[in-house]
Amino acid sequence: ASTLIIAEPAGENEVAASTLATITAAQKLHSGPITLLTNKALDASSLPSSVSKVIHTDQPLEYHALAESIANSVKKAQDAHKFTHILAPASKFGSNVLPRAAAVLDCSPITDVVEVLSEDTFVRPIYAGNALAKVQATQETKVLSMRATAFEKADADGSPNVENEALSDVEQQSLTDFVSANVSKSDRPDLSSASVVISGGRGMKNGENFAMLETLADKLGGAVGASRAAVDAGFVPNDLQVGQTGKVVAPELYIAVGISGAIQHLSGMKDSKTIVAINNDPEAPIMQVADYALNQDLFKAIPELTEKV
Amino acid sequence: MKILVGVKRVVDYAVKVRVGANGVELKNVKMSMNPFCEIATEAAVRLKENKAANVSEVVAVSVGPKQCQDTLRTALAMGCDRAIHVKTDLRGDYMELQSDSVAKIFQKIVEEKEQNTDLVLLGKQSIDSDCGQVGPMLAGFLNYPQATFAANIDLDGDGLKVERETDSGTETIKIPSLPAVITCDLRLNEPRYATLPNIMKAKKKKIDTIDANDLGVDLTAKNKVLEVYEPPPRKEGIVVEDVDELIAKLKNEAGLLQ
Structure with a gap:
């Protein structure tokens, strides 16, 4: 073989x-x-x-x-x-x-x-x-x-x-041509292989608020991800999407912030070792898969968590 | 330009599936058009609405049981001109009919039934088998250029410019000339809802039925599904009262944040 x-x-x-x-x-x-x-x-x-x-x-x-x-x-x-x-x-x-x-x-x-x-x-x-x-x-x-x-x-x-x-005689032409790449640059670890991932959802309300998650990610040496809802709302670019149709991640620690937890999102992160969910809706599906569910307003919890870790 | 668009009938995306003795239970479960096929259909109809693209017709194709006719009616109500139903009772959710056979069925249709097809639009994956294979396999069988995970499609001379999603952002590639195969990603468009007048009009549009066995394609699964089972459940989680308790649990129980 x-x-x-x-x-x-x-x-x-x-x-x-x-x-x-x-x-x-x-x-x-x-x-x-x-x-x-x-x-x-x-x-x-x-x-x-x-x-x-x-x-x-x-x-x-x-x-x-x-x-x-x-x-x-x-x-x-x-x-x-x-x-x-x-x-x-x-x-x-x-x-x-x-x-x-x-x-x-x-x-x-x-x-x-x-x-x-x-x-x-x-x-x-x-x-x-x-x-x-x-x-x-x-x-x-x-x-x-x-x-x-x-x-x-x-x-x-x-x-x-x-x-x-x-490899000899490889054809020097393709049926398509490469034009340009539009690569999002980040100094944080790669989302797919980071040991800590902090993802935001629709509950983040806008793209500016993702800065809070970035600060926490930097403190923990992690990467920032997002749910499809947050990407579709235009808060963050597509390459941050975690889920069935985005990236599949399995970090040591996954923190889901303001994410409800649709089946499609869960499929991209449920193999994470430890899952934390921070959400003000105790009934959100993400709270059921989380190892630690914190039922609190994320705009209060994230700054406090960032300060104390 | 003549466009072929593939539409698959799958378990509705909002259904929480149950695993039975013979794979995922399909009885009495809500079925819908695969969401990525809706995006492909929308892309086809938008090209047709763009006068510069000069689209002569959009033909929707579905492979599966007789109920696929409902899926095809939806595509027709969205604006496709006519439809082809390739009939088979083999399960299309990976159990029996697999992507290589479906890609070969599409190849036959392009080569023998719908010659002069310029563009095949497909979803990037179906949400039941999650294979994502039919598009690039069809392009390989036909030796056509391919653009997978399309986020934007622009006319460009005799060809197309396609922005495609990558793991680090997007990239743009050029298809200098047609025919070509494109698979559609989430952000390409937002599919329209079919209006009642269009649903009524769609009833008069033509659906041709072909028996999948008559196409001369080997329909047997090359990859044998031996067993389907539920993933092991995660251990029950707990509710923490505040940030302090969360940090304490992460440190003492999970061994993190050291």
Whole structure:
């Protein structure tokens, strides 16, 4: 058995956190070799010891990340190496490229795997995580995307021996062109991998009030998230959304502030280790899933909490 | 421009599902159009209303049991011109009919029944199976350009410019020429409600029915669902009286904030 992992685009000689989690997931499949597909060669020192090979396309990052382009690269690599498993993180990047790559290989993919039971049997959530499906892949090549929060990040402790292999004759054109990226900049930890997440909902009333949550987040070394209601109301940008259709987070501590807790939001955070809900409605669904529910006005509770922690 | 839009009938988003012996219980449960398919339908109808897009017709397609006709009527009431019902009694919520088969059904329709389709608009995922696969798989099967998670669609020469959601914000990509496949994300638009006159008008619009077995597509699930179960419940939480008690619990019980 052998695995190819489509690495999430990352900075020079870096491996993205979601790729490190996917490497851990790959180690649970079998003991065969793990290969990364990247746009550039990587130093052995930046890789976990379980990675033995890097196949790189030598293309600009933006181009490499286009689904049409990467699906062709995966096909080329697969034709040459016949991997038994092809993996990607279940991030927006992986969700864009993996099903297309699977189609090009005529494989039926299994997306958003949260548990590996064997080489061919996996668990994935359905119905916003209100049910879990145990599913067995029957095809020879297994194409899977792995939920990053369900697997520990592999240590980038340095690989003893990495072979960098250039993928030859990759088509130098895609059916789409990259135009521009609009990236929200933040000095806080990444929402998907932060150990503390403080999320605000409609109860925050406006975008300015999120500054309160930012102050608390900075004190706790955490990230700020939001419910769909807060994003839809225009309080904060879309990349802060936690939920079925936003980001899935599973921090040590999740503090839900002024969030009612629709099913769709709960599915994005209910695997958090400790959940705190601060809401002035004791009947809000979020209060039922919280480990600690504080029934109080958030505009009183948050400043007090910020001062005392 | 001819547009095909996919609409899936799913358990209504507000229903708290129950897990039975054969997967999630579907009996006597409220069903609705998948919310992301509503967004795709709205996007199609808005393109039609934009004279510059020069849309000739919008065809709604649904794969599933006979009740999908209700879902198609909703799409027609929102402004689609006609509809195709691909009939199958296989469960579409991951249990039996899976995304690769659905993508192949759409491929057949584009290649054999609705040639000259310029744009396929789909939701980014359905809220039952949560797969998010049909769009990019269909684009892969057809070798069409794809834009997933669309937050904005603009006409751009002979093609389209699409702003798409990413994990760090958004990015804009260009589709130089059609045909193409686009999947729609939450913030692309707010779907309209069908008005009563439009619901009445929709009753006269045409729905063609095709038996899924007649399309020459392998409908068997390649990924076998062995078991469906409820996630383990979280342990019961407690109500704290004030911030001081909350901090004390977080420190002493949860071992946090040290």
